Amino acid sequence: MPTDTANTGAGPEIVTAAFIIIGDEILSGRTKDANLGFIADELVEAGIRLKEVRVISDDEDEIVDTVRALSAKYDYVFTSGGIGPTHDDITCDSVAKAFDRGVSHHPEAVKRMRAHAGDVGVDLNEARMRMARTPDGAELILNPVSAAPGFIVENVHVMAGVPRIFQAMVKELLPTLKGGDKIHSIAVSSNLGEGRVATGLGEIQARYPAIAIGSYPYFRAGNYGTTLVLRGTEMAVLEAAAEEVRQLIRDQGGDASDVEDN
Template sequence: MSDETVTAAFLIIGNEILSGRTKDKNLGFLAEKLTETGIRLSEVRVVRDEEGEIVTAVRALSEAYTYVFTSGGIGPTHDDITCASVAAAFNKPVIRNPEAMRRMAVHYETTGREFNEARKKMAETPEGATLIDNPVSTAPGFIIGNVHVMAGVPSVFQAMVLELLPLLKHGTKVKSRSVSSNIGEGTVAAGLGAIQERFPDVEIGSYPYYRAGGFGTTLVARGTDEVLLEEVADAIRQMIKELGGEPFEARPEDSEKPEVMEDKKNAG
């Protein structure tokens, strides 16, 4: 395991996401898998199918993070412009990748479908790109620089992520401790802020819930030092007791179905 901090950004590309017609199912999967490998997902952006917006986002994210992952826009239709846009971001020409063409020709011959011009568009990559295997439908994603370009279809995206992760540099895994209580956020806020000041190297989050007619809060500490995390958890437990509450480890939302808190301002 590396002691290095490895960071990532996720760029979701597609008008259909911004319109609400398609609900993104890839972010949660990617975040979970990156966390498991010690890669910290630090930023997520959603942009339209417009070359200028994609180029600007790719360049900015590529400079800021260890890795960039994208989803959407590498299909056979006119609005699938991700490949060309990413190529433009790296000042590279678009080519029909010989290995991608070979794989796809075999696939379409095997399935008895025509490998037509539209489908050949899915074999295009920026010049110099490395392919990302696609065990679901063959048409590959690609890597150029530190940018990893993948399909938007969840089953294909997820398969590509699983193919890709073993090839990436892993960082120190972030661990967590959770402490819940039947005390609202507004009551714990001041004490929680003081604990955060005492432990600046630990990220502390507050997550309200509503159950059985009452409010409660789950407080989550995240960091790489397990000893320090336990100190923070002990401090949180002590604070809850001093406020007249009873701390417990299990999050009630894990075992029951509380009402979802749409607005944290109502949780106080």
């Protein structure tokens, strides 16, 4: 059972998620990950809180253990990578093993791949047909780019690693998932170093336990400063805390300006 979803009384409804990136090529530095930033943004919009990300190798035991652990801990798990036609694509079999399920060709996946192969004139050999396999009982995730689908087993959503396909699958999938209360944010930029606002900021944080205040120093174009980001589900409380932060910056002799938080 997810541990972080006990919603007591009138508190915000919290829906949590983890993201597993499966791929030796990310760990070796050969491929630079482009999927984390994308899904992180999309989950915020969907009202789902991304709590943890793991990058693991194409290793059956690692995949099985990680899927089991995170499936039990969070409401949703998303994965990317390892669902192609080659010998190193072991995500499908490993996820099936994590849930003690068999693997077989999914009739609807076979149909979609045949239709796509006919359209683009590709020979559907045995290796390609491996991409129509899913754990038994899986639901499919539409792949509008190249047909070979992703799939869902329990709360685990398995998607491709190629960013163009991953992004298309996420866009198909997220509207079908239940989100919680959306987290709003206000970002206040200042021309002060973090050290100047640190003490006052700690005091404001203590007065607003429902708001998470993050402090992010920046150095750019020869200037330095700090952006303070406040997050919370209740807009009125968020705005009150933000106004205290703006006042703190002015009290310290700085300039405060709200910035787009993205």
